[in-house]
Amino acid sequence: MTLLSILLQVDTALNTAAAAAPPAPEKISLFNLLMEGGALMIPLLLCSGIMVYVFVERLMVIRKASAIDPTLMVRIQQAVATGDTSGALAACRNNATPAARVLEKGISRLGKPVDQIERSMENTGRLEVYKLEKNVSVLSTIAGIAPIFGFLGTIAGMIILFFNVQHQGFSLETIAGGIYTKMVTSAAGLIIGLLSYVGYAYLNAQINKAVHGIEATSVEFLDSIQQTNH
Incomplete structure (x- = not known):
């Protein structure tokens, strides 16, 4: 009952503010629709604010992580071939x-068996992937809960609407206007959920692309070590 009372008070305040405003031309305003929600x-x-922040922040991080210097592997291979381990580490x-941090871990293990170097690089790679995936699941969570908030808002609005009908009488205009305004939360929730899901899928695709780049670089490094040892 407390939640219903709060919703009734908020709805009454919004309706009072709308009634006090001067009459305007009959048109749909996005701002007014959001207020009616x-x-x-x-x-x-x-x-929606969290969704935009997480998407932009993660996208910048992932793009930076994917920007691998094409000359890095060449410089590392040359340094390792000449025994300049310090130079190879400095390049990383x-x-x-x-990818550079994974290579740095492999270079720091030079002299040990190749399988140990590979395991060390794999462990470092997992940590780097975890850093890339950090907070991406927030978008998946928002994609799930935003529509629920929207439907909850619509249900609460319908409860208030029928409560007012019971106590103030039936009016077709009031019913029609109340229903379409209370559907705003459902529409907003679905839009936010859809955008969050699309953003989540896009970031995952970019992370997979970055992971493939790390794996390809690691394989190339391990192959060069094995060729050097032979």
């Missing part, structure tokens, strides 16, 4: 990408 538009707006540290 009621109190549950607040968590939906928070979800100057690159500052996941």
Whole structure:
């Protein structure tokens, strides 16, 4: 009952503000529609803000991680072939990408059996992939809960609408206007959920692309070590 009372008060306040406003031409305004959505538009707006922040932040990180210097492997192979381990490590540290950090771990293990070097690089690679995937699951969570918030807002609005009908009487215009405004939360929730899902899928595709690049670089490095040992 407390939640219903709060929703009733918010809905009454919004309706009072709308009634006090001067008459306007009959047209749909996005801002007015969002205002008509009621109190549950607040968590939906928070979800949309978090969605945009996480997507942009992760996209920048993933793109930076995917920017591998094409000359890096050549310089490392030349340094390793001449025994310049310090130079190879310095080249990796100057690159500052996941692939470079995986190579740095392999270079630091030179002199040990190849299988040990490979395991060390694999462990480092897993850590780098975890860093790339950090917070990406937030988009998946928003894709799931945003439509639920939207439907909850619509249900709460319908409860308020029929409560008002019971106590204030039936009016076709009131019913029609109340229904379409209360559907705003459902539409907003579905749109936010859809965008979150698309963003989640896109970031996962970019992460897979970066992981394939790391794996290809690691395989090339291990092959060069085996050829050097032979």
